[in-house]
Amino acid sequence: MAPEATALRELAPYVLAGGMALTVLLAALALAGGGGVPARTMKRRLARVAREPQLPGVPRRVGGVRRLDPESGFPTLERMVRALMPRPQKLRHRLARTGRRISLGHYLVACLLVMALDAAVALKLFGLSPLLALPQAFAMGLWLPHAVTGWMIRRRTNRFLTLFPDGIDLIVRGLRSGLPVTESIRAVGHEIAEPVGGEFRQIADGLRVGATLEDSLWAAARRLEIQEFNFLVIAMAIQRETGGNLAETLANLSQLLRQRRQFKLKVKAISSEARASTMIIGSLPFVMFGILMLVNSDYVMQLFTDPRGMIMAGFGLFGILIGLAVMTKMVRLDV
Numbered sequence: 001m002a003p004e005a006t007a008l009r010e011l012a013p014y015v016l017a018g019g020m021a022l023t024v025l026l027a028a029l030a031l032a033g034g035g036g037v038p039a040r041t042m043k044r045r046l047a048r049v050a051r052e053p054q055l056p057g058v059p060r061r062v063g064g065v066r067r068l069d070p071e072s073g074f075p076t077l078e079r080m081v082r083a084l085m086p087r088p089q090k091l092r093h094r095l096a097r098t099g100r101r102i103s104l105g106h107y108l109v110a111c112l113l114v115m116a117l118d119a120a121v122a123l124k125l126f127g128l129s130p131l132l133a134l135p136q137a138f139a140m141g142l143w144l145p146h147a148v149t150g151w152m153i154r155r156r157t158n159r160f161l162t163l164f165p166d167g168i169d170l171i172v173r174g175l176r177s178g179l180p181v182t183e184s185i186r187a188v189g190h191e192i193a194e195p196v197g198g199e200f201r202q203i204a205d206g207l208r209v210g211a212t213l214e215d216s217l218w219a220a221a222r223r224l225e226i227q228e229f230n231f232l233v234i235a236m237a238i239q240r241e242t243g244g245n246l247a248e249t250l251a252n253l254s255q256l257l258r259q260r261r262q263f264k265l266k267v268k269a270i271s272s273e274a275r276a277s278t279m280i281i282g283s284l285p286f287v288m289f290g291i292l293m294l295v296n297s298d299y300v301m302q303l304f305t306d307p308r309g310m311i312m313a314g315f316g317l318f319g320i321l322i323g324l325a326v327m328t329k330m331v332r333l334d335v
Contacts, residue, residue, distance in 0.1 A: 126304055164196055170188050202220060
């Protein structure tokens with residue numbers, strides 16, 4: 001009985017990890033099919049409503065068509081997120097800043113998949129107990145999608161700041177050639193690449209449906225949350241109230257934004273040595289851990305099997321995180 005009990009005890013982590021992964025996979029497959037009414041069915045309903053005869057004195061029925069949320073890929077999961085989170089709109093706004101069509105359901109599925117994979121790796125490769133593996137898998141599932149989302153936002157912001165002065169110069173050339181500012185904004189939407197072109201196309205669409213220029217610009221500023229774009233909105237709002245040469249104001253703003261970007265790049269170049277030292281020092285403990293795992297894994301695994309080793313590893317990781325946070329704060333200069 002002892003060998004059988006030992007074998008069952010060894011198989012328990014694998015069964016637990018496999019069950020978690022299978023549960024998440026089945027939930028994702030089951031919820032993926034509930035994305036609302038198909039596009040073909042919606043088009044058929046719209047065509048049927050359009051063909052309905054309108055009798056004299058009888059208003060046309062408008063309550064039979066329901067507008068679908070274009071981001072509703074997993075409606076059941078999104079309802080769960082809205083019920084559990086205090087402010088789901090803030091997370092939806094953060095996902096929209098990435099420039100991708102990521103819904104709350106997709107984000108939650110990504111978190112669950114990361115949790116399942118991390119738990120499987122911790123239980124299978126490192127042999128951690130479920131009491132230790134599941135909490136760190138939960139933390140990793142919350143942190144990794146958040147970090148990836150932040151990286152996507154930073155990449156899109158950098159791309160926007162690179163092309164934004166070119167868009168302002170195009171508006172300036174349009175104003176100097178006699179075009180109104182609305183036509184110059186439409187030209188930016190068609191001539192400048194993404195993401196600048198897409199944002200200015202949304203501004204032009206707002207103007208086309210009757211919104212004012214100032215409201216459309218402030219709506220774009222709330223979507224982007226970029227300080228440089230706020231400069232443009234404030235400059236155009238002040239010029240509209242006080243008057244003056246808008247082309248000259250925007251030309252000065254474009255030059256200021258280019259100088260600001262050049263100064264940021266200069267600061268980044270000066271602090272590159274300190275940032276490289278931070279990355280090297282921060283990665284050394286993990287590199288040495290990987291080398292020791294390849295040379296003598298039994299010796300290293302005592303940090304995870306022995307309670308004293310777990311305490312030492314916890315204090316060591318905490319110290320590494322504190323040191324990385326301090327060094328990162330020292331080399332990060334806000335301009």
